[in-house]
Amino acid sequence: MKKALKIIGTVIAAILILEILAVLGCFVYHRVMLSKEKPLAETPLGELVEVDGHNMSIYTEGEGEHTLVFLSGWGVASPILDFRSLYSRLTDEYRIVVIEKFGYGFSDDVDSERSFGTILRQDREALSKAGIEGPFILCPHSLSGLEALYWAQSYPDEVEAIVGLDMSLPPFCDEADQTEMKDSYQLNKWFNQLGFFRVMNIDGMMDALHAGTLTDEEKAVYRALIYANTGSTAAGNETADTVHIAEVIENSPVPDIPMLLFIMDKKTEAQTYAGETLGAKVIPLDCGHYVHIHKADTVSEEMRAFIGTLN
Numbered sequence: 001m002k003k004a005l006k007i008i009g010t011v012i013a014a015i016l017i018l019e020i021l022a023v024l025g026c027f028v029y030h031r032v033m034l035s036k037e038k039p040l041a042e043t044p045l046g047e048l049v050e051v052d053g054h055n056m057s058i059y060t061e062g063e064g065e066h067t068l069v070f071l072s073g074w075g076v077a078s079p080i081l082d083f084r085s086l087y088s089r090l091t092d093e094y095r096i097v098v099i100e101k102f103g104y105g106f107s108d109d110v111d112s113e114r115s116f117g118t119i120l121r122q123d124r125e126a127l128s129k130a131g132i133e134g135p136f137i138l139c140p141h142s143l144s145g146l147e148a149l150y151w152a153q154s155y156p157d158e159v160e161a162i163v164g165l166d167m168s169l170p171p172f173c174d175e176a177d178q179t180e181m182k183d184s185y186q187l188n189k190w191f192n193q194l195g196f197f198r199v200m201n202i203d204g205m206m207d208a209l210h211a212g213t214l215t216d217e218e219k220a221v222y223r224a225l226i227y228a229n230t231g232s233t234a235a236g237n238e239t240a241d242t243v244h245i246a247e248v249i250e251n252s253p254v255p256d257i258p259m260l261l262f263i264m265d266k267k268t269e270a271q272t273y274a275g276e277t278l279g280a281k282v283i284p285l286d287c288g289h290y291v292h293i294h295k296a297d298t299v300s301e302e303m304r305a306f307i308g309t310l311n
Contacts, residue, residue: 030195033227040224044106045080046098049129051122054108057100058130062091066137066160066307069127070098073142073289074181075188075235077226078105078208083141085212086165086292089300094307097132099123103234105225114237116147116245120154123147135160137307140167141292143238146245152255161310163303164261164280165292169270173246181239189231202226207290254278260306262291262299281306 046059059080070087072079080098087096101119102110112118127133137160140148145167152159191197202223203209209219229235259280263271264287274280283302287294 026195026198027193028195030193030198030227033198037224037227040221041228042106045221046100046106047130048106049126051125051129052110052112054102054110055106056102056108056122056126057104057106058126058132059096059098059100060130060132061087061096062094064094066310067095067097067132067134068139068163069136070096071123071138071140071144071147072098072100072104073144074238075185075230075232076104076141077229078222080105081214081218081222081225082208082212082290083139083292084214084218085208085296086299088213089296090303093304097127097136099126101234103232104229109229109232109234111233112237113240114234115241116150119238120147120151124155124158134158137161137163137310139163139165141165142289143168143242145169146173146242146249149249149255150245152257153249153252156255156257159255159257161258161260161307162255162280163306164259164263164274165299166262166264166267166285166289169273169278170246170250171273172270173242175243178239178242181242182236185231185236185239189236192227192230197227197230207288207293211290212293213296258306258310260302262295262302264289264291 044057046057048055048057068087068090070079070083072082076082079100083098090096100107101123102108135158138148138151140162145164148162148167152162206226208214208222214222254277259278260283261274261280262283262285263274265284271282271284275282285291285295285298292299
């Protein structure tokens, strides 16, 4: 019996050692690759402007009477490339702008409070320093929907309309949602820092990589930014203000501007709120959360028709 227990103990110890070595191997490999990928992750696709002593990335393309400002979902590693499948279909007629907040894309990471008031102030300052003037058609994805609504309430003369890309809506940003975001952030942060994402099917996990229109070169940049930006301090700090800003928005008048909201067809309550409370035109889409990737053709066509009514 003692001999059997000794053998079992030896096997368990060997398994633990192998697991530790595997984790250490992932970590070391991740660090080596980060160094090799540095040129990809640190060569901006757009312009860098200084805001609060740090660099913020602003991307522009196209010309036109209307300026479309794209605001990414929470924690997106590369907003410029994430939105490319959609805005590449619109640059012939409109001026396209993509803002990369601190901790996103090619912008610096920052360790400071990330209230929506601060984010909005910084985004407006970045646009101003880049010489981009309103009014804007805000095109927010996911959590940035709160910023777009707050922007329209706070500076109505700057917002011509909102085109929501399955954007977050105030009634559905509660304590449970905030807790889920915090837990997700911590998990993704540690998975990335330990290098586990390197041995996972990252292309299969990221819609822009497996369902978008990126070139092989753009995909390489996107991957480099995923490994560099996932778990950024700035993105983590954003989770603290979601419930508060949702309450602020709900307790303020609904913005008196046209809205076109693309919403996943399973979100019936969100569709009802958007149509009845916000007075938006609602288009349900049978696809995943990244509607601007999965239904880029439909979204771009509907956007053109909607913007045409603004004229």
